[in-house]
Amino acid sequence: MTRVSENSTTLSIRHTLNKHKSKMEDLQMKGTTLKSMRKPSDNPAANIEALQISSVTNDNAQFKRNADFAILQLNITEKALENLTDVVNKAKEIAIAQSSDIYNADVRRNVANEVHQLRNLALSIANKRVGQRYIFSGYKTLQAPFDENGKYLGDTGHTTLEVGKDFFVQVNLHGKEVFMAESESDSKVKHPLEKFPEMAAGKDRNKNREIESVEANNRDIASVGEDAGKYTETANIFGLLDSLAISLENNDPKQIQNLLEKFDTAITRLVTLRTRVGSVSSSVMSNVNTIEANDISNMERKSKLVDADVTELFSDITRQQEILKTAYKTSEGLLNRNLLDFLR
Secondary structure, X not given: OOOHHHHHHHHHHHHHXXXXXXXXXXXXXXXXXXXXXXXXXXXXXXXXXXXXXXXXXXXXXXXXXXXXXXXXXXXXXXXXXXXXXXXXXXXXHHXXXXXXXXXXXXXXXXXXXXXXXXXXXXXXXXXXEEOOEEOOOOOOOOOOOEOOOOOEOOOOOOOEEEEEOOEEEEOOOOHHHHHEEEEEEEOOOOOOOOOOHHHHOOOHHHOOOOOOOOOOOOOOOOOOOXXXXXXXXXXXXXXXXXXXXXXXXXXXXXXXXXXXXXXXXXXXXXXXXXXXXXXXXXXXXXXXXXXXXXXXXXXXXXXXXHEOOHHHHHHHHXXXXXXXXXXXXXXXXXXXXXXXXXXX
């Protein structure tokens, strides 16, 4: 039995052995996980930074998923605009050819059938979908944006996605801005003396007079209220194609000539929209490249914070094993002594 006077030595040896075994266990766990930290208290500052990097990485993963959908939507929209531009260009070519006096009524009636097919193709493009979602319906993505008559049934909503930190992009175009160009005109003719108040005195009875403007299409114009005398002119692609077909069927080359400028306007608008969609798509892809570069930098930084240096780790394990063996051998001689050993 160990003497009471040797209790302090025994406790010291046990404490030393437990300390070396704890270090060895910690190194073995790090060797198993290849992580430099087993718990946050090992390095609080590095642990906080590593958690922040993990949060940023998770956010970037969602941003990249949003960007993938945005690029898909934008690419399909751009392709639809390209196809629609081809349709309008084809219709314009027909209008240019048939506006001359070379062709007779029979030829124009036959060509009108081709224009009807172009209109059907334009309607198909207008009702294009990504999965079950219509791309030109605004927010009403589950409803077809145009009916057979070319009437717009959607709204003017623009969908935006966050593809980067505080970086939002518009990923859709609604049908009105693609297939219709609206411009507000004012039919109210201002009094010629309104710029000269001193000359307009005493002419109050004529101050608010409205002059009605009569349009070729017999458009009704409101003449009362805040927006009195204002109307909206609409260049509808479906209307242009219908007008071209009717003009061909009626053998009216003069009316066909009048449509050429409207076709030019429609084509210019489509090219502008394609440019806008392309620029947004390009910015999204550039942002994705930036996110991926940041992810690589963040991964490298996180690796330095939490990953163990394998060479250093296994060197420490080998050294700790030797220390533990030495401690066992040293303690063995002390703990196995009895009373006779001390009396010698």
